[in-house]
Amino acid sequence: PDQGARAAASKRQGQLTKPPGSLGRLEELAIFLAGWQGRERPMIEHGRAVVFAGNHGVVARGVSAFPADVTVQMVANFRAGGAAINALAKAANLTLDVVPLDLDRPTADFTQAPAMGEAECLAALNAGAASVMDADLLVLGEMGIGNTTAAAALAAASFGARAADWVGPGTGVDAQGIARKVETVEAGLVLHREHLDAPFEILRRLGGREIVAIAGALLASRLGRVPVVLDGFIATSAITPLTLLNPAIGDHCIAGHCSAEPGHIRLLDRLGLEPLLALDMRLGEGSGAAVAVQIIRAALAAHNGMATFAEAGVAGG
Amino acid sequence: PDQGARAAASKRQGQLTKPPGSLGRLEELAIFLAGWQGRERPMIEHGRAVVFAGNHGVVARGVSAFPADVTVQMVANFRAGGAAINALAKAANLTLDVVPLDLDRPTADFTQAPAMGEAECLAALNAGAASVMDADLLVLGEMGIGNTTAAAALAAASFGARAADWVGPGTGVDAQGIARKVETVEAGLVLHREHLDAPFEILRRLGGREIVAIAGALLASRLGRVPVVLDGFIATSAITPLTLLNPAIGDHCIAGHCSAEPGHIRLLDRLGLEPLLALDMRLGEGSGAAVAVQIIRAALAAHNGMATFAEAGVAGG
Numbered sequence: 229p230d231q232g233a234r235a236a237a238s239k240r241q242g243q244l245t246k247p248p249g250s251l252g253r254l255e256e257l258a259i260f261l262a263g264w265q266g267r268e269r270p271m272i273e274h275g276r277a278v279v280f281a282g283n284h285g286v287v288a289r290g291v292s293a294f295p296a297d298v299t300v301q302m303v304a305n306f307r308a309g310g311a312a313i314n315a316l317a318k319a320a321n322l323t324l325d326v327v328p329l330d331l332d333r334p335t336a337d338f339t340q341a342p343a344m345g346e347a348e349c350l351a352a353l354n355a356g357a358a359s360v361m362d363a364d365l366l367v368l369g370e371m372g373i374g375n376t377t378a379a380a381a382l383a384a385a386s387f388g389a390r391a392a393d394w395v396g397p398g399t400g401v402d403a404q405g406i407a408r409k410v411e412t413v414e415a416g417l418v419l420h421r422e423h424l425d426a427p428f429e430i431l432r433r434l435g436g437r438e439i440v441a442i443a444g445a446l447l448a449s450r451l452g453r454v455p456v457v458l459d460g461f462i463a464t465s466a467i468t469p470l471t472l473l474n475p476a477i478g479d480h481c482i483a484g485h486c487s488a489e490p491g492h493i494r495l496l497d498r499l500g501l502e503p504l505l506a507l508d509m510r511l512g513e514g515s516g517a518a519v520a521v522q523i524i525r526a527a528l529a530a531h532n533g534m535a536t537f538a539e540a541g542v543a544g545g
Numbered sequence: 546p547d548q549g550a551r552a553a554a555s556k557r558q559g560q561l562t563k564p565p566g567s568l569g570r571l572e573e574l575a576i577f578l579a580g581w582q583g584r585e586r587p588m589i590e591h592g593r594a595v596v597f598a599g600n601h602g603v604v605a606r607g608v609s610a611f612p613a614d615v616t617v618q619m620v621a622n623f624r625a626g627g628a629a630i631n632a633l634a635k636a637a638n639l640t641l642d643v644v645p646l647d648l649d650r651p652t653a654d655f656t657q658a659p660a661m662g663e664a665e666c667l668a669a670l671n672a673g674a675a676s677v678m679d680a681d682l683l684v685l686g687e688m689g690i691g692n693t694t695a696a697a698a699l700a701a702a703s704f705g706a707r708a709a710d711w712v713g714p715g716t717g718v719d720a721q722g723i724a725r726k727v728e729t730v731e732a733g734l735v736l737h738r739e740h741l742d743a744p745f746e747i748l749r750r751l752g753g754r755e756i757v758a759i760a761g762a763l764l765a766s767r768l769g770r771v772p773v774v775l776d777g778f779i780a781t782s783a784i785t786p787l788t789l790l791n792p793a794i795g796d797h798c799i800a801g802h803c804s805a806e807p808g809h810i811r812l813l814d815r816l817g818l819e820p821l822l823a824l825d826m827r828l829g830e831g832s833g834a835a836v837a838v839q840i841i842r843a844a845l846a847a848h849n850g851m852a853t854f855a856e857a858g859v860a861g862g
Contacts, residue, residue: 245622246629247610247716251832252805252825293564294860301859305562310852312563319846399564488569505822507840508569515568515847522839523824529636530832535627542618543611 229263229453229480237262237270243536253504257482257524258531264455264480265364269532272525275322277367277514278359278445279306279313282329282352282437284374285337291377291409293400296334299373302513303328306371312511313369316518320525322367327355329437338381339415342433349432349440356444366456367484367521368445368463369514370438373399379465380491381413381434385424386468387498391417394491396461399510427469435466442466450480457524459517460487460510464495471499484520485509546580546770546797554579554587560853570821574799574841575848581772581797582681586849589842592639594684594831595676595762596623596630599646599669599754601691602654608694608726610717613651616690619830620645623688629828630686633835637842639684644672646754655698656732659750666749666757673761683773684801684838685762685780686831687755690716696782697808698730698751702741703785704815708734711808713778716827744786752783759783767797774841776834777804777827781812788816801837802826 237259242248249255261270281303287296305311306326317324329352335343344352360366372378376398383394391413395406417424420433431440443466449456458464458481470477478499486493486503488510496503504523509516537544554576559565566572578587598620604613622628623643634641646669652660661669677683689695693715700711708730712723734741737750748757760783766773775781775798787794800818803810805827813820821840826833854861 244629245619245627246828250716250826250828251629252827254824254826254836298860301857302562305852305857305859308852308857310562310857312561312568312847312851315846315850316843318850319843399567504824505840507571507821509567509571510569511563511567519571519840519843522843523822523836526633526636526836526839529632530629533632533635534629535622535625540618540622540625540627542622543615 230266233266233268234259234263236268240268244534245537245540245542251530254527254530257527261455261528264453266453270528272365272528274362275365275521276325276363277313277317277322277369277518278325278327279369279371279513280327280329280356280438280441281331281371283331283334284372284378284436285334285343286377286412287374288337289408289412290405291412292374292398294373296373299371300331302371303331311513312515313513313518316515320518320521322518322521325359327359327441329355329441335436338434339412339419343435344432346432352437352440353444356441357448359445360448360452360454363454366449366454367514367517368442368456369459369517370442370462370512372436372438375436375439375462376489377409377412378434378436378439379462380409381416382430382465383468383491383495384413384417385430385434386471393494396490398489427472430469439466443470446470450477456481457484457517457520458482459484459514460512461489461492461495462512464492467499484517487516547583550583550585551576551580553585557585561851562854562857562859568847571844571847574844578772578845581770583770587845589682589845591679592682592838593642593680594630594634594639594686594835595642595644596686596688596830597644597646597673597755597758598648598688600648600651601689601695601753602651602660603694603729604691605654606725606729607722608729609691609715611690613690616688617648619688620648628830629832630830630835633832637835637838639835639838642676644676644758646672646758652753655751656729656736660752661749663749666745669754669757670761673758674765676762677765677769677771680771683766683771684831684834685759685773686776686834687759687779687829689753689755692753692756692779693806694726694729695751695753695756696779697726698733699747699782700785700808700812701730701734702747702751703788710811713807715806744789747786756783760787763787767794773798774801774834774837775799776801776831777829778806778809778812779829781809784816802833804833
């Protein structure tokens with residue numbers, strides 16, 4: 229980030245008509261965006277939400293409460309404007325792009341083979357990287373029946389701990405479903421155990437196309453200094469292998485919210501990210517991040533719109 | 546609240562294209578507003594923020610980091626559009642009313658006498674009640690140098706516990722300032738100890754005009770079924786004496802945020818209110834509540850804008 233812009237924004241916050249620090253995280257958000265956007269007064273003029281969609285071979289193992297057909301049905305719903313992310317992106321004044329990734333060709337069941345071939349994995353990385361374009365704030369969302377299982381596998385492969393520590397109910401499976409998810413993740417970790425020391429190999433073997441695309445978007449946005457608002461457990465899991473490249477790879481990310489999926493708070497703790505919101509959401513699609521954009525917009529409204537003590541003729545503290 | 550409208554809104558939430566409950570508190574907010582607004586699809590068409598301002602006799606005891614003149618200076622800043630609440634109300638699409646209450650005549654020092662006479666207290670209640678008008682969502686804010694001390698006194702008188710449990714740094718006093726605030730609250734509780742069993746008498750003796758106005762607005766909004774978004778420690782303290790009338794008097798209120806003022810979380814716990822946001826804000830003016838309105842708007846955008854499973858042709862779970 230641009231330390232000069234950060235310092236200028238921080239100085240401005242100290243001059244605005246309020247006790248120093250009294251806007252709390254709103255002040256931090258404005259300074260954070262100043263650094264990544266490289267200007268004292270950051271703005272969101274091209275805020276974009278991108279929802280990547282993929283299908284998962286592990287769905288055949290009974291890891292989801294919904295059938296795999298729902299992925300393509302929900303993509304149609306996104307395109308028709310009827311999903312939560314449509315309403316929430318509109319409310320946050322974000323453009324919404326929907327990027328389905330080979331939905332008629334699910335990834336391989338990662339308990340049997342790598343989820344993706346090399347070319348498939350690279351195509352997903354490229355699709356993600358291409359989505360950043362001219363955004364000045366990026367929400368990265370996903371849709372993919374079965375993808376909490378892939379996300380748990382990525383977290384376990386990247387950060388260790390038991391599979392059960394990363395598995396949760398997802399869209400709403402019962403205890404038996406959770407047990408199947410744990411077994412699936414454990415089987416994947418065993419099958420691929422000789423290949424889990426390289427970030428892109430972890431992504432290829434255990435991830436899914438929509439998660440790999442988020443990883444590609446995270447890399448491109450970091451290199452382009454575009455701040456990102458992370459959504460829930462699955463979107464956040466895309467960072468985890470990248471921390472093997474650089475533990476601070478998530479530094480341009482704001483954790484939009486903490487989802488109700490129990491592994492999410494553990495992921496955020498490991499990444500050193502403090503969520504803006506905790507609203508017990510667990511939908512994905514970028515929905516929690518889109519709500520968080522409202523908070524970021526409020527932060528910038530105060531930062532850019534308030535008068536200084538000198539301008540307003542108010543005595544400082 | 547209208548139980549029929551609540552039930553209809555709850556049924557609608559179960560039909561929208563998402564796993565049941567996956568929008569978490571956004572679903573609760575939509576159902577809450579449906580009940581208080583009496584319609585399955587609640588809306589915010591006349592959202593209003595009102596900032597009441599008052600001056601406090603206890604300021605002479607060194608309880609604030611800012612001089613009393615700042616109250617009138619900040620009212621001028623509100624009117625000129627330069628304060629945080631101006632920016633945040635605009636961002637949340639709220640109209641903003643500023644109601645200064647006899648700023649050139651501070652309340653009496655409550656360690657020496659009742660803060661207000663009977664007529665003054667009633668005038669403040671009426672000013673608050675008059676502010677509700679045609680609002681369909683109300684943010685109640687305050688400005689008053691010294692008013693965290695009055696708020697702490699109200700909380701202590703209404704809920705018990707030691708003065709020190711309700712006193713905090715406010716706009717930023719040091720340990721000596723906090724000690725002066727504790728002494729001031731304790732002296733007030735002793736002086737008025739024979740008169741603290743009646744809610745309006747607690748308000749009159751220990752409150753301030755802006756806090757009493759918030760109490761008036763809370764009563765009028767409750768009777769008019771207008772949902773309220775509470776701000777921080779001071780705004781919330783206005784409820785505390787009213788719980789002697791009815792412990793559920795805050796049931797039409799959403800706790801917009803939990804402020805950094807340490808007494809606020811204790812107040813919310815006592816009132817059974819769970820804050821929407823926790824952004825380390827401690828400014829008052831209705832600022833935290835105005836940010837919370839963004840979350841409420843997102844909740845209604847999803848509730849009113851999403852397609853049902855049947856409309857979208859998506860398979861249910």
